[in-house]
Amino acid sequence: MTTSSDQQHREAALTDTVLRSFESCTDPRLKLVLQSLVQHLHDFIRDVRLTEDEWRTAIDFLTEAGHITDDKRQEFILLSDVLGASMQTIAVNNEAFKDATESTVWGPFFVDGSPEIPLGGDMTLGAAGEPCWVEGSITDTDGNPVPDALVEVWEADENGRYDVQYRDGRTAARAHLRTGDDGGYRFWAVTPTPYPIPHDGPVGALLAAVGRSPMRAAHLHFLVRAAGYRELVTHIFVEGDELLADDAVFGVKASLVKQFERARGATPDGRELDGRSWSRVRFDIVLAPHGS
Numbered sequence: 587m588t589t590s591s592d593q594q595h596r597e598a599a600l601t602d603t604v605l606r607s608f609e610s611c612t613d614p615r616l617k618l619v620l621q622s623l624v625q626h627l628h629d630f631i632r633d634v635r636l637t638e639d640e641w642r643t644a645i646d647f648l649t650e651a652g653h654i655t656d657d658k659r660q661e662f663i664l665l666s667d668v669l670g671a672s673m674q675t676i677a678v679n680n681e682a683f684k685d686a687t688e689s690t691v692w693g694p695f696f697v698d699g700s701p702e703i704p705l706g707g708d709m710t711l712g713a714a715g716e717p718c719w720v721e722g723s724i725t726d727t728d729g730n731p732v733p734d735a736l737v738e739v740w741e742a743d744e745n746g747r748y749d750v751q752y753r754d755g756r757t758a759a760r761a762h763l764r765t766g767d768d769g770g771y772r773f774w775a776v777t778p779t780p781y782p783i784p785h786d787g788p789v790g791a792l793l794a795a796v797g798r799s800p801m802r803a804a805h806l807h808f809l810v811r812a813a814g815y816r817e818l819v820t821h822i823f824v825e826g827d828e829l830l831a832d833d834a835v836f837g838v839k840a841s842l843v844k845q846f847e848r849a850r851g852a853t854p855d856g857r858e859l860d861g862r863s864w865s866r867v868r869f870d871i872v873l874a875p876h877g878s
């Protein structure tokens with residue numbers, strides 16, 4: 587549709603008026619962010635020639651997202667995730683530094699205060715799934731070990747659910763441990779399996795309307811903190827998983843895809859698994875220096 591030059595002037599003048607309304611803002615960062623937001627928002631509305639019905643649908647969508655959000659469910663972060671805004675914010679704020687391990691999304695299922703386990707301990711705490719031995723080292727970008735780093739790990743069970751989704755107060759498949767003097771870590775987990783993001787709300791309806799799947803590629807979450815280093819929030823993904831190219835929140839990075847080897851026989855720590863199958867994976871983590 588073409589618009590007359592009079593109409594184009596009227597629309598541009600409105601944008602200018604709104605931009606000017608922020609001129610007296612004394613916080614330069616706030617001013618920059620809001621003026622840029624207004625400019626892009628007006629450009630978007632003009633670009634798609636947004637109808638008033640569409641504007642109302644958007645308001646209803648956001649209202650519904652607000653209503654379903656509580657201290658356990660954050661529909662706005664989910665929206666940011668499925669629009670790729672979370673991953674773009676991570677990209678902007680975590681520039682590659684040498685061979686430091688890449689970051690990916692937090693997801694909504696991290697819980698502060700997880701149980702502490704020793705090196706070689708079991709983070710599943712009874713969660714259903716195939717046992718998986720996870721081991722690796724944490725070093726700086728010069729290859730020096732990082733001892734006593736905090737490693738938080740959490741994941742869904744084989745039914746695709748995190749402990750907090752059972753709503754029975756259980757704590758399972760989440761724990762923290764610390765690296766040893768050699769920067770090494772190891773623990774038992776369950777082999778990750780794919781699961782859907784929460785899709786019974788407006789974000790799920792949006793995905794269905796555009797024919798997108800709510801499934802996430804199978805993964806195991808890590809949060810690593812060590813004094814003097816950039817905090818690392820990441821996951822590892824399972825090589826060969828069909829969903830790697832189709833993750834609902836765009837969280838997959840090639841460097842984070844790891845081989846989960848099928849294993850049988852004696853386990854690394856002598857644990858008896860009564861003939862059950864198990865897997866093992868190695869994930870060597872490299873931390874970027876703080877402020878890099």
Ligand code: BEZ
Pocket residue numbers: 664667691692693694695783784802835
């Ligand atoms: C997750 O990893 O569990 C997750 C990440 C983003 C949105 C929903 C779930």
Ligand code: FE
Pocket residue numbers: 693695741742805807
């Ligand atoms: Fe997850």
